Amino acid sequence: GKRQGVTICKGHKNYELMLNLQLGIRHSVGRPAPSKSLKLKPTAFDTEQKLWTRFPPEGSKHTPPHQSCEFKWKDYCPLVFKTLRKLFNVDPADYMLSICGNDALRELSSPGKSGSFFYLTHDDKYMIKTMKKSEVKVLKRMLPAYYEHVNTFENTLVTKFFGLHCVKLSGPIQKKVRFVIMGNLLCTEVPIHRRYDLKGSTHGRITDKPETEIDANTTLKDLDLKFIFRLQKDWFEEFCSQVNKDCDFLEQERIMDYSLLVGISFQEHNRQAPEVNTEPDSTGTTPNLTTDVDSHVNLSKCTCLRLGINMPARVEFTVRSNDTQLVGEPTGQFGDVILFFGIIDILQDYDISKKLEHAYKSFQYDSTSISAVDPRLYSKRFKDFIFRVFSDDS
Ligand code: ATP
Ligand code: CA
Ligand code: CA
Numbered sequence: 001g002k003r004q005g006v007t008i009c010k011g012h013k014n015y016e017l018m019l020n021l022q023l024g025i026r027h028s029v030g031r032p033a034p035s036k037s038l039k040l041k042p043t044a045f046d047t048e049q050k051l052w053t054r055f056p057p058e059g060s061k062h063t064p065p066h067q068s069c070e071f072k073w074k075d076y077c078p079l080v081f082k083t084l085r086k087l088f089n090v091d092p093a094d095y096m097l098s099i100c101g102n103d104a105l106r107e108l109s110s111p112g113k114s115g116s117f118f119y120l121t122h123d124d125k126y127m128i129k130t131m132k133k134s135e136v137k138v139l140k141r142m143l144p145a146y147y148e149h150v151n152t153f154e155n156t157l158v159t160k161f162f163g164l165h166c167v168k169l170s171g172p173i174q175k176k177v178r179f180v181i182m183g184n185l186l187c188t189e190v191p192i193h194r195r196y197d198l199k200g201s202t203h204g205r206i207t208d209k210p211e212t213e214i215d216a217n218t219t220l221k222d223l224d225l226k227f228i229f230r231l232q233k234d235w236f237e238e239f240c241s242q243v244n245k246d247c248d249f250l251e252q253e254r255i256m257d258y259s260l261l262v263g264i265s266f267q268e269h270n271r272q273a274p275e276v277n278t279e280p281d282s283t284g285t286t287p288n289l290t291t292d293v294d295s296h297v298n299l300s301k302c303t304c305l306r307l308g309i310n311m312p313a314r315v316e317f318t319v320r321s322n323d324t325q326l327v328g329e330p331t332g333q334f335g336d337v338i339l340f341f342g343i344i345d346i347l348q349d350y351d352i353s354k355k356l357e358h359a360y361k362s363f364q365y366d367s368t369s370i371s372a373v374d375p376r377l378y379s380k381r382f383k384d385f386i387f388r389v390f391s392d393d394s
């Protein structure tokens with residue numbers, strides 16, 4: 001399919017920022033010296049050390065000369081992230097090649113409402129998201145618990161974080177750009193035909209795109225969903241157990257506003273099923289499923305099946321009786337799919353701004369329909385919904 005995003009070439013407004021980011025990461029990945037074990041001393045989480053590395057264009061004792069503007073660079077908890085990368089089986093050389101190789105990054109046209117920018121590495125493996133100061137604060141705060149959680153549950157669905165950095169531009173405006181490097185959940189050989197960002201709330205949870213513009217790169221939402229996902233029984237049980245654990249963790253960290261991101265690859269043989277594709281693509285026809293012969297080949301090549309990655313499943317098509325119904329009625333029509341899913345956007349805590357958002361929106365709308373609610377309610381509503389749109393295949 002069409003590749004997502006715009007390649008950042010010379011002349012792009014964020015070209016220098018990309019160079020800074022690549023220089024910084026190249027500098028960071030080699031250090032500190034690799035830790036032998038996955039056990040971390042509590043001091044590794046100490047984020048108070050104010051270490052800025054200066055990158056003058058002419059180079060310095062520790063930094064190479066470069067073509068970009070002068071900037072400063074900071075790594076947050078480098079040893080923790082290094083250990084996380086090891087835990088997530090990321091090879092340092094591959095990591096560096098993905099992000100800092102000769103190929104440019106691609107900038108996505110703001111997929112979220114928050115104002116963050118998103119970048120994809122040329123090989124689609126990593127997603128880089130710029131962050132608000134408050135999100136950095138949340139990640140720093142939850143890092144020990146996050147580390148413990150992902151270390152304990154290897155099938156966890158929460159976003160994998162690989163690094164947290166800051167670029168400070170020198171000169172009169174000392175602008176800071178903070179960003180996190182995470183795994184791209186939808187990095188796969190098989191074509192993703194549809195993607196859904198699911199929260200379990202209804203207010204505003206429908207795409208604002210006209211139907212003719214919806215394609216594989218459109219992020220669809222709760223009220224756009226016209227399926228129930230049916231997983232094999234043992235995978236479904238694993239799924240429920242893991243969603244419960246992940247939500248408990250997020251609730252304890254007072255996080256809300258997260259989503260389950262689901263990517264769907266339709267398999268070829270459901271093409272002849274009648275009227276299954278209710279969503280025409282940009283050409284007005286059903287989603288293009290012709291490349292799916294490849295997906296079988298690629299899937300059989302893949303040896304490991306992990307929760308949320310390459311999951312063979314069936315979708316049962318549903319119909320809504322009204323516009324605000326969250327889960328439609330099952331129709332008894334099925335399609336074979338491969339699913340990819342995980343929990344994203346986990347750095348919003350229930351702070352004063354979210355409490356205010358809740359307060360003013362609840363004057364106008366049903367307070368249980370809006371996204372901003374207390375973390376306990378959020379997690380409950382999220383699970384209620386997820387356990388209705390996912391079920392076992394029997
Ligand atoms: P908002 O707070 O308004 O929801 P945001 O700027 O915080 O927006 P996210 O919700 O984190 O943005 O992400 C926006 C979209 O980007 C998601 O719906 C999803 O399509 C894509 N996305 C985010 N994180 C990932 C990821 N790790 N892998 C793949 N896609 C992702
Ligand atoms: Ca979001
Ligand atoms: Ca967000």
